[in-house]
Amino acid sequence: MAKADILQAPRREILSDNVYLQLKSLIMNGQVRPGERMNIEDLSRRLDVSPTPVREALARLESEELAIKLPLRGYTTTNLLDAGQIVDLYDLRLLLEVPSAGRAAGRLTDAQANLLKEELSSVSEAPEETQYESYRAFVDHDARLHQLILTIAGNEMVTRAFIRLHGHLHLYRLAYDGRFGEHSLTEHEHLVEALLSRDPVAAEDAMRTHLTRARDRVLAGFEKQE
Secondary structure, eight states, X not given: OOHHHHHHHHHHHHHHXXXXXXXXXXXXXXXXXXXXXXXXXXXXXXXXXXXXXXXXXXXXXXXXXXXXXXXXXEEEEOOOOOXXXXXXXXXXXXXXXXXXXXXXXXXXXXXXXXXXXXXHHTOOSOOOOOSHHHHHHHHHHHXXXXXXXXXXXXXXXXXXXXXXHOHHHHXXXXXXXXXXXXXXXXXXXXXXXXXXXXXXXXXXXXXXXXXXXXXXXXHHHHHHHO
């Protein structure tokens, strides 16, 4: 491989990542509306890049279910969840994550306990701003913590199901405000405390409380959108 090719590859990856983050922010902030068509050429001009990184970014967004590729029509953004879908999503999460939290508490090692503490300390406070660029780190933390608990529980099928859901991104499109994040961080603290106590019943109760309250917050945010 030529030296120029070696040097060029990282630059292309950086460009692709930047375009992906820009498009994701446009969707999460509602600047590209739910159900709106995303024309590759138009987006290329808007972002001042070639079509290739836009095409790559749209494929990544499709994997996160923020974009849909339609035959002969290209890409559109996904629609926001409705109230029934929100309830269904949380019903599924309650079925998967509550018993998993109990299982994780019962088999927690010292090394895994340290991982939970590190993840909990990765976000010290919830951002008050409602733009995705401001609360992105919190969203990522939320997904990492829940996935870590499922990984500790040791059920690979449940962990894969959670990863495929990607529902949290849609939920934050609907509902994020500073109080949403503040409440979630407090509940995360209680959840981790219960896990560190290695008490399966307490861990299940903490997870159930967290998911139920999160569902109610999202539904309240949905009502404001109407």
